[in-house]
């Protein structure tokens with residue numbers, strides 16, 4: 001397959017380059033930049049000293065005709081403009097931004113404070129959470145790669161919500177992220193002097209991932225109520241931990257809840273369940289496509305705690321996009337993705 005990466009100079013694009021360069025079904029990678037065309041990617045990122053070095057200007061008509069898969073690793077607001085010119089040809093398009101994830105354009109305007117993608121484009125986009133949407137992804141030509149926090153939160157919540165084991169009105173998701181989640185451009189929140197030795201809550205009750213999480217939870221449980229979702233920036237480069245609290249609709253043992261997770265995830269190649277009483281940390285999934293999940297019940301309060309960890313740049317972005325590419329291309333889902341996480 002011939003792959004193209006738009007936004008190749010960003011953190012998501014850089015991870016895509018790294019992963020695709022050793023993918024057995026990729027014959028070429030073309031890198032696109034809106035600001036650095038003509039330069040080599042290795043001038044900005046010397047670790048990417050690969051055969052495919054030159055950054056090219058975006059030419060949608062040629063890209064659509066020549067490429068088999070196009071990744072859009074661009075900020076919100078870009079792919080809504082690019083996608084109409086890229087779809088309809090032979091290329092499958094996988095968007096890493098939030099532009100195509102929300103089915104309701106009004107929700108996009110409300111939470112992203114931007115103009116939405118055309119409804120005709122939104123209708124074609126398939127939500128790329130493979131563990132829950134594999135069949136639709138397999139026949140998709142346009143894929144909305146999930147957000148990093150929604151990936152962690154939804155994978156943690158899916159089985160119990162789908163089985164109606166959790167009170168739909170009492171779900172709380174408390175999430176922490178590393179700084180790379182904010183992309184390559186530093187800002188006052190992510191500045192080293194502010195982040196180092198600090199924990200900072202941000203976008204309180206206003207995070208753009210709230211409607212994405214609620215949209216999918218509602219697919220599983222139609223009476224789902226709004227969730228409480230908080231994000232914290234912590235002094236590390238990669239990783240997300242979502243600590244999720246819920247209340248049981250009826251009495252269940254921890255073994256029953258664990259069996260419920262196993263029934264859904266036992267055969268999933270990228271979900272690793274911890275035995276009850278054991279919990280993952282972000283280092284367990286560093287630089288990998290895994291999502292590790294732990295679960296317990298507090299006997300005193302009858303509240304459930306679910307801990308779900310991912311690498312935001314991998315299962316939260318680039319490697320999940322490749323998992324989606326594999327499925328849409330009809331090749332083995334795990335191709336190029338079975339790296340053991342980097343430790344320490």
Ligand SMILES: NC(=O)C1=CN([C@@H]2O[C@H](COP(=O)(O)OP(=O)(O)OC[C@H]3O[C@@H](n4cnc5c(N)ncnc54)[C@H](OP(=O)(O)O)[C@@H]3O)[C@@H](O)[C@H]2O)C=CC1
Pocket residue numbers: 006007008009010011012013032033034035036072073074075076078096097098146147148180181182183184185312313316317
């Ligand atoms: N970082 C993360 O952990 C995650 C990110 N995402 C989403 O993935 C997308 C990419 O994120 P990330 O790589 O971190 O972001 P970065 O800011 O690191 O990179 C984005 C890249 O997009 C390109 N770009 C910017 N403006 C335009 C434009 N107008 N037209 C075309 N290209 C443009 C830039 O490259 P150039 O100037 O060379 O064109 C830039 O390098 C975002 O939508 C982000 O929200 C999703 C999940 C996790």
Ligand SMILES: CC(=O)N[C@@H](CCC(=O)OP(=O)(O)O)C(=O)O
Pocket residue numbers: 076096097098146147148177178179180181182183208209231233
């Ligand atoms: C640390 C940090 O700022 N993280 C970002 C991650 C979101 C993201 O990557 O954007 P999408 O909406 O495209 O998923 C945030 O919380 O907004």
